[in-house]
Amino acid sequence: MNFNLDSEQQMLQDSVRRFIVRDYSFETRNAALAVGSACSEPHWRTFADNGWLAAALPEAHGGLGGTVIETVLIAQEFGRALVLEPYMGCAVLGAQVVVAAGTPAQCDSLLPSAADGARRLALAHAEVQRGVLAATVQTRAERSGEGYRLFGIKTLVPGGADAHTFIVSAMTPDTDGLTLFIVDKKTPGLMRRTLPLHDGSQAAELTLDGVSVTRAAALGEPGHGLPAVRHAFAHGTATLCADLVGGMEQAIAMTADYLKVRKQFGVPLGSLQALQHRLADMAAELEVARSMLFGLLASIENDSADQRDYVVSQTASIVVAAAKYVFGQAIQLHGGIGMTDEYQVGHYYKRAIVAQALLGGGDRHDARRAQYLQRTLVHGDIRV
Structure with missing residues (x-):
């Protein structure tokens, strides 16, 4: 590529x-x-x-x-x-x-x-006990005449605070699979609560209490929504990881500039070899994250869905960890000013925390990777 x-x-x-x-x-x-x-x-x-x-x-x-x-x-x-x-x-x-x-x-x-x-469209898939990686959800769609009634709670819906239309995942008993439904924000029975996030952005929690939708509101083929959710999540992961890579580039540049002008005992902090080494470590973590992002882009374009999902989880775990390290070091190297809301560098760490929550958390990604490896080893394919 x-x-x-x-x-x-x-x-x-x-x-x-x-x-x-x-x-x-x-x-x-x-x-x-x-x-x-x-x-x-x-x-x-x-x-x-x-x-x-x-x-x-x-x-x-x-x-x-x-x-x-x-x-x-x-x-x-x-x-x-x-x-x-x-x-x-x-x-x-x-x-x-x-x-x-x-x-x-x-x-x-x-x-x-x-x-x-x-x-503005928003995908409502994550639930409190299931997370964004779930293949099944507790939200259910019950047949009602020619349509369905939706019951359930969706949480941490990215973009949901400002969305006009939601794509809601629910289990349909007649297909025993995941179906996606198009739901307008003004549909009776749909309640939206704004969730302020740590970095200043917003998500939403949706409560669906008997939301009535027609058969035509099913997005695509009923019972076959999971591949589309995983496709979207792969693109979303690449987006958030790119966001973090851009943040790391800016945080390192800001930190390097600060160390050039901040003096201690009459000399610029940037002249101290120990701090130069810390900057070098930050730059190394940035390059690891960038390489993982490139690998994910290649996987989205070229790999099977299962292989792509493995790379999605691998990238999410590594890039978020790298971002937290880089942003944490940037705050430390700025000293007290880095902890204040009035200074930009501390806000990057908050963005990494929010990205980790939106991507599903390291433990779930590790479990997903382990399941993939188990399947591939059983079938004699260990390409990872």
Whole structure:
């Protein structure tokens, strides 16, 4: 897989970086947090006008026909500025599950409005006891006439606080499998509670108390929703990991600049070899994370679903661990100022904690990898 950017990809990366530098300063972000806003409508409109929401959507449905690489380029720049808008939740998870599962008519109905920013989609799959990696859920869909009634609770829905339409996973007894349902935010019986996250962004908790949906609300084939959820989660993992890589790049640059100007006993801290070694360790962890992200991109493009899911879990565990290390070291090297909310470097660590929660946690990813290895060893395939 060629990771050298072509001219269009370079222009995309440059355009996102110009926006970040010009319109998304840390002070601007803090001002949005002060009024409790995690999704600026003007910023979301800018995302749409520049084609960032449509970058990885099919041209046939209003997108620009790009791939997960375009998504990652955008997310990496967003990570530098700790962007609050629900790009991963709505433009990636919500949109990609429709791409993977929707019929042509459903894609025509949902994706063009997602691409132009008019509709925000959110995937509601995680539950308290099951998490984002679950193959089955407690939410159930009961037959009611020609349609269904949905019962259950979904938690930690990325982008759910601002979504117009939810893609809800539920077990359908008549298929004994996972079915995805399109549910409008105003549907009677659907209750949404906003969940403020540690980094200032927001998710949602959904309670479905007999939500009535028609048969046509089933996204794709009933009982066959799990592959689409895993496809979307692979793209979402790449997005969050790219966000963390961008954050690590910025945190290391900020720390290096700080050590050049901060003096102790009359000399710059950056002249001390021990601190230079710590910066080198941070840079090494960044390169490990970047390499894992590249490996995930290659796997999404080339591997089978099972092999891809193994790499998803491997990447999520390693990149989050690297990010927590780098951000923790950045805070320490800044000293007391790094602990304050008024200084940017401490907020990167909060982003890593939120990413870990959204990705499902290291223990669940380790268990998923172990299950994959067990299956492959039994069948004589140990390619990992």
